[in-house]
Amino acid sequence: MKGVELSTGFQRAVCSVCRPRRPRSDASKHLVKRIRYPVSSASFSTSPTRRATDLTPASNRGIAAAPFSFGGDSEDSGLLKRVRVVPASPSYFSGKPDFTDSLLSLQALLRKYQTLPTVPAGQAPRVAWKTLAQFRLSLSEPVKAAKYHKIVEVLHRLNHIHPSLMPEEVLEALQKHKRDINPFENVANPRFIDGYGRAWGTGRRKASVATACVVEGEGEVLVNGKTLTQFFGRLHDRESVIWALKSTQRIDKYNIWALVKGGGTTGQAEALTLAVGKALMVHEPLLKPALRRAGCVTRDPRRVERKKPGHVKARKMPTWVKR
Amino acid sequence: MIIRHLALRQGRRALTSQPIRRWTRFFASQVDTVEASLQTTLGEIRKVEAFVNSRSDHPVSPVDADPSSTPDNDASPEENLSNLGSEITPHYQPHTLLTNPPSPSDITLELLLASGAHLGHNTSLWNPGNAKYIHGIRDGVHILSLETTAAHLRRACKIVTEVARRGGLILFVGTRAGQDRCVVKAAELAGGCHLFDRWTPGSITNGQQILGNCRMKVVDELDREIPDFEEQLLDRSVLKPDLVVCLNPLENYVLLHECGLNNIPTIGIIDTNADPTWVTYPIPANDDSLRCVQVIAGVLGRAGEAGNKMRLEAASQGEVTYQPAQGLKMPAEKKDGEGQASSGSAPVSELGFLQTLM
Numbered sequence: 001m002k003g004v005e006l007s008t009g010f011q012r013a014v015c016s017v018c019r020p021r022r023p024r025s026d027a028s029k030h031l032v033k034r035i036r037y038p039v040s041s042a043s044f045s046t047s048p049t050r051r052a053t054d055l056t057p058a059s060n061r062g063i064a065a066a067p068f069s070f071g072g073d074s075e076d077s078g079l080l081k082r083v084r085v086v087p088a089s090p091s092y093f094s095g096k097p098d099f100t101d102s103l104l105s106l107q108a109l110l111r112k113y114q115t116l117p118t119v120p121a122g123q124a125p126r127v128a129w130k131t132l133a134q135f136r137l138s139l140s141e142p143v144k145a146a147k148y149h150k151i152v153e154v155l156h157r158l159n160h161i162h163p164s165l166m167p168e169e170v171l172e173a174l175q176k177h178k179r180d181i182n183p184f185e186n187v188a189n190p191r192f193i194d195g196y197g198r199a200w201g202t203g204r205r206k207a208s209v210a211t212a213c214v215v216e217g218e219g220e221v222l223v224n225g226k227t228l229t230q231f232f233g234r235l236h237d238r239e240s241v242i243w244a245l246k247s248t249q250r251i252d253k254y255n256i257w258a259l260v261k262g263g264g265t266t267g268q269a270e271a272l273t274l275a276v277g278k279a280l281m282v283h284e285p286l287l288k289p290a291l292r293r294a295g296c297v298t299r300d301p302r303r304v305e306r307k308k309p310g311h312v313k314a315r316k317m318p319t320w321v322k323r
Numbered sequence: 324m325i326i327r328h329l330a331l332r333q334g335r336r337a338l339t340s341q342p343i344r345r346w347t348r349f350f351a352s353q354v355d356t357v358e359a360s361l362q363t364t365l366g367e368i369r370k371v372e373a374f375v376n377s378r379s380d381h382p383v384s385p386v387d388a389d390p391s392s393t394p395d396n397d398a399s400p401e402e403n404l405s406n407l408g409s410e411i412t413p414h415y416q417p418h419t420l421l422t423n424p425p426s427p428s429d430i431t432l433e434l435l436l437a438s439g440a441h442l443g444h445n446t447s448l449w450n451p452g453n454a455k456y457i458h459g460i461r462d463g464v465h466i467l468s469l470e471t472t473a474a475h476l477r478r479a480c481k482i483v484t485e486v487a488r489r490g491g492l493i494l495f496v497g498t499r500a501g502q503d504r505c506v507v508k509a510a511e512l513a514g515g516c517h518l519f520d521r522w523t524p525g526s527i528t529n530g531q532q533i534l535g536n537c538r539m540k541v542v543d544e545l546d547r548e549i550p551d552f553e554e555q556l557l558d559r560s561v562l563k564p565d566l567v568v569c570l571n572p573l574e575n576y577v578l579l580h581e582c583g584l585n586n587i588p589t590i591g592i593i594d595t596n597a598d599p600t601w602v603t604y605p606i607p608a609n610d611d612s613l614r615c616v617q618v619i620a621g622v623l624g625r626a627g628e629a630g631n632k633m634r635l636e637a638a639s640q641g642e643v644t645y646q647p648a649q650g651l652k653m654p655a656e657k658k659d660g661e662g663q664a665s666s667g668s669a670p671v672s673e674l675g676f677l678q679t680l681m
Contacts, residue, residue: 088538
């Protein structure tokens with residue numbers, strides 16, 4: 001008994017050490033040859049996708065029969081066996097591929113034409129680039145302001161290439177980033193003295209709009225058909241209306257006929273300041289610096305500040321009450 | 324006793340010491356001695372000449388002691404100096420690392436040393452996990468072993484090549500200032516993706532939210548885009564990289580962690596202050612030197628280029644070296660057009676488009 005057990009145990013031990021002698025069939029050899037992915041089946045991948053690709057042929061070989069081919073769509077399935085899905089842009093993982101690609105293409109363009117002569121700073125044609133909101137809308141990507149500024153910097157530098165040597169592809173690239181309407185091309189209509197010797201000017205302040213007609217005369221003023229003293233009870237307002245003439249010492253040289261509407265007395269008076277100033281500038285353009293110093297050229301943009309929730313007025317807070 | 328010993332010792336030394344310098348030295352200048360030695364040397368040479376001339380048939384030309392009559396000095400200084408500096412020896416041109424990066428076969432210890440790959444950080448900043456990559460200490464700075472660097476870099480090249488050959492998606496990441504160009508170049512060569520801006524955390528683990536709007540495309544084995552799969556791609560989950568090459572692992576821990584969670588292998592440049600366990604395949608090198616980073620990125624890009632070339636060669640012989648995308652169906656109405664594309668005759672416009680990526 002003991003001898004038999006010993007011999008069988010020895011046999012088992014030898015079997016466990018040596019490779020099992022299993023004759024390979026010709027079919028299995030053929031299958032091994034046909035595997036295209038040169039993955040050794042001994043290597044085990046922990047990646048789920050990789051494991052699936054590695055082990056599927058092996059399990060097919062071991063357990064199930066080869067999959068049936070029903071024919072018919074052989075050509076299409078042939079294509080499907082050769083396709084793979086890749087990112088459309090190499091900037092895929094940046095999360096904003098279109099933005100990154102456009103930045104890279106602009107930088108490449110700048111490197112290509114870096115040696116071209118440039119115009120001095122400030123003499124390049126004034127261009128309005130797309131605003132951040134417009135740019136975001138064109139790409140539909142969450143681009144931050146600082147990132148967009150990088151693009152604008154490159155555009156600015158490309159725009160400084162000398163216009164006579166500007167390459168065509170740079171022009172195309174710049175055109176893509178320009179606004180549809182260039183606001184710097186807008187020019188104010190020139191103003192003239194009409195056939196009756198009148199010059200018209202418009203002014204605004206707060207909610208008031210004023211139109212003034214200035215003619216050469218003796219210093220008469222009519223606002224909405226009334227004289228200055230009838231229309232404005234406050235002395236300061238009367239002075240405001242003729243401030244353009246008073247600061248240039250021309251009160252007795254021009255007559256004013258004005259229409260004004262909207263707002264209160266102060267707003268109306270200061271709207272008239274602007275209107276009279278502009279009309280006076282038509283008569284005497286050289287007065288512009290003096291009128292600017294007098295404050296008769298620039299529109300005051302301040303409006304009533306809106307009321308906020310939680311406040312009594314725009315900024316006033318409710319009185320603090322203990323309990 | 325001590326005095327007796329002293330007298331003995333000093334007396335012996337006084338007797339055996341060199342004799343006092345000859346009194347003539349005080350009157351001779353340094354030039355005189357040099358000239359005298361020259362004269363004695365010349366005399367000896369003349370003796371040797373006379374001896375040789377007496378023994379042999381071919382007389383030896385006499386040695387001239389006057390140096391002013393050498394042929395070089397006859398020429399004008401312009402002729403002597405005209406060629407000075409006109410021969411340009413090979414030197415470092417920084418832009419060539421970007422325009423024409425080195426290939427894996429160019430990896431030499433000289434290249435790595437010249438690019439400063441061996442310079443680590445102050446010894447107090449080290450990570451002990453890097454002990455096996457460190458050669459020694461110099462001026463309080465750890466010096467990396469360049470043999471190890473070269474070996475690890477070659478291994479990384481093989482990985483990149485093989486991943487590219489099997490159609491894998493390789494992502495090159497270098498988010499430090501100045502690394503953008505080498506990252507973009509490497510991705511262009513390897514046909515992969517690049518990231519030189521911030522890694523948006525969750526791009527892998529929460530990719531559907533972050534990369535959901537980024538476009539994908541379906542390509543065949545020759546990298547020609549196949550149209551009409553757009554509707555299916557809309558529903559498809561976003562892509563994950565198959566290999567990530569990170570040039571500055573210290574700043575990209577989140578990326579490497581996400582890769583670890585998704586079993587994506589990573590290659591990273593590990594300086595002496597970085598943790599080598601963050602990446603799968605470390606390359607011990609100096610990640611603070613832009614030149615070193617450009618060398619490594621360029622080499623890995625070239626490796627990817629080689630892998631892509633192998634894949635396309637195999638594809639031109641009808642062999643597909645990658646696992647095809649799963650879950651795609653043929654677009655129904657365009658079967659005829661697809662049949663033409665599969666027969667290998669792509670229109671010219673498609674061929675032009677495939678150059679854009681991969």
